[in-house]
Amino acid sequence: MNKSIKTELEDIQKELVKNGISRREAIKLFAASGLLMTASSHGEAQTLNASSLNAKIVIVGGGLAGIATAARLKSMASSLDITLIEPNLKSATYQPGNTFIGAGLYQKSDVLYNTVDFLPKEVTFIHDKVIDFYPENNQVVTSQKEVIGYDFLVISAGMVLDFEKIKGLEELQEMYTVDESSKINDFFKNTMVSTVYNVNSAEQTWKNMQTIMEEAKKGKALKAIFTHPNTAIKCGGAPKKMMYLMNARLEEAKVRKNVELSLYAYPSKMFAVKEYEEAIIKQYEKRQMLWHLNHNLIELNLKDKIATFDKSWQEKGEYDEDLEEYEMIEKHEYVDIAYDFMHLTPPMKAPKEIAQSEVASANGWIPVNQETLQHVKYPNIFSLGDIAAVALGKTGGSVRKQYKIVANNIISAIKNEELQDKYDGYTVCPIITVIGKVMLAEFDWSMKPTPSFPLDPTQERYVWWLLKAYLLKPMTQYGMLSGKI
Numbered sequence: 001m002n003k004s005i006k007t008e009l010e011d012i013q014k015e016l017v018k019n020g021i022s023r024r025e026a027i028k029l030f031a032a033s034g035l036l037m038t039a040s041s042h043g044e045a046q047t048l049n050a051s052s053l054n055a056k057i058v059i060v061g062g063g064l065a066g067i068a069t070a071a072r073l074k075s076m077a078s079s080l081d082i083t084l085i086e087p088n089l090k091s092a093t094y095q096p097g098n099t100f101i102g103a104g105l106y107q108k109s110d111v112l113y114n115t116v117d118f119l120p121k122e123v124t125f126i127h128d129k130v131i132d133f134y135p136e137n138n139q140v141v142t143s144q145k146e147v148i149g150y151d152f153l154v155i156s157a158g159m160v161l162d163f164e165k166i167k168g169l170e171e172l173q174e175m176y177t178v179d180e181s182s183k184i185n186d187f188f189k190n191t192m193v194s195t196v197y198n199v200n201s202a203e204q205t206w207k208n209m210q211t212i213m214e215e216a217k218k219g220k221a222l223k224a225i226f227t228h229p230n231t232a233i234k235c236g237g238a239p240k241k242m243m244y245l246m247n248a249r250l251e252e253a254k255v256r257k258n259v260e261l262s263l264y265a266y267p268s269k270m271f272a273v274k275e276y277e278e279a280i281i282k283q284y285e286k287r288q289m290l291w292h293l294n295h296n297l298i299e300l301n302l303k304d305k306i307a308t309f310d311k312s313w314q315e316k317g318e319y320d321e322d323l324e325e326y327e328m329i330e331k332h333e334y335v336d337i338a339y340d341f342m343h344l345t346p347p348m349k350a351p352k353e354i355a356q357s358e359v360a361s362a363n364g365w366i367p368v369n370q371e372t373l374q375h376v377k378y379p380n381i382f383s384l385g386d387i388a389a390v391a392l393g394k395t396g397g398s399v400r401k402q403y404k405i406v407a408n409n410i411i412s413a414i415k416n417e418e419l420q421d422k423y424d425g426y427t428v429c430p431i432i433t434v435i436g437k438v439m440l441a442e443f444d445w446s447m448k449p450t451p452s453f454p455l456d457p458t459q460e461r462y463v464w465w466l467l468k469a470y471l472l473k474p475m476t477q478y479g480m481l482s483g484k485i
């Protein structure tokens, strides 16, 4: 594996050099941006005087954030007693790979692995889910009624797909991205609806795309639609990535002109950062892809292939003499859209057993200090990843920054020192615009592009495709899960 990573890195460095960056500079930048796979001083966790640190740490959720945090803590202080609780024996840490499955570029086996295979040595694994929290007593309770005490708790239980929010899909209830049961594909059988937010349905997405290509080849005019809900979602760029990938596949099959591609998205902007939004709009126009904002999917009639959206907009109301402005009134209208293919991005939420617990906020996420990631009410609880109530935090890229901060701050807390390490809101969304090119949208709370490399970040580039398609997966699985990158 290390050999293939080395080859990919060399390719990426060559590409950077082609883009006008010197070889020396390219290597330096890779290391500085934390993207380098080899153990650099940046990536290495500081090993502490192990015997001096004794604390029991319980981690709820063994996905990307949970395992990376466990590994980082263990490598910093091997004396720590760490228990990780996780209900899924399979894990898909490189969930971005699901978009590749959906476009026929990866197999399911490329993203799924056994959770325990990546568990750091000497971490106790409990195959169960936490269903209750008693933060005043420093205890959690699992579904098997096991009561587990802790000195420090890390909540990294991610988010689930919330099908109950859409009329017609209630039967699917709550589902994990890694849920491998046949439930979702049985439910959507022959409906031409699928989602890459679940591994099995990601496979179905590629089958559905192929069906559309076959139909289009017969000369039929078809409509493909892509949704984006009114809740927080993991990787906000993924609904668009699927649209770009379908566009690429249709072009390859020379049937693009027969298929209309339309995005129906709840957000009122194409992207929250102006520079990336402008770039995306240009890319959409160039590819004749359509978009409709302020459209939230509320109902699906699978039999007749009709999607109902709640379309909203603002209208001027009465003029307020005191405030010297018009009152703005939100208007709504239901819009029915017929489709032949739908890529569904389901609403998402925190798992309900956690959302309804003592440690969650009213909307279900874990309320933490945005910078230290320490719980706002319970100082010995930390949270990171998709479940943490952190603005812009729901990507693997944010986890890559957050887990080191949580590990450092827990060590400081054990030593009764001030929490020094702070998260700056960094997140990254590699937008695949075509098979072979990616726009690497990096930004933080400033809502300005924060590129790791001195290259125009609004450009679609082959070098970022190399990074996305070949390097990010081993970096995630072997770098982050061992607490190194």
Ligand SMILES: Cc1cc2nc3c(=O)[nH]c(=O)nc-3n(C[C@H](O)[C@H](O)[C@H](O)COP(=O)(O)OP(=O)(O)OC[C@H]3O[C@@H](n4cnc5c(N)ncnc54)[C@H](O)[C@@H]3O)c2cc1C
Pocket: 060, 061, 062, 063, 064, 065, 066, 085, 086, 087, 088, 091, 092, 093, 094, 095, 096, 097, 098, 099, 128, 129, 130, 131, 156, 157, 158, 159, 176, 177, 196, 197, 234, 235, 238, 351, 353, 354, 384, 385, 386, 387, 394, 395, 396, 397, 398, 399, 428, 429, 430
């Ligand atoms: C289609 C798709 C595309 C994506 N694209 C990108 C991308 O391009 N770039 C990027 O940076 N990110 C991307 N992401 C997002 C990224 O994968 C997630 O942000 C990341 O996996 C979050 O890590 P996490 O540990 O918080 O959650 P997860 O990795 O989902 O892990 C959460 C774990 O908690 C467990 N759990 C749940 N409930 C409980 C409980 N009650 N008790 C114990 N354990 C529990 C779950 O079983 C799960 O294993 C994408 C995600 C998807 C689905």
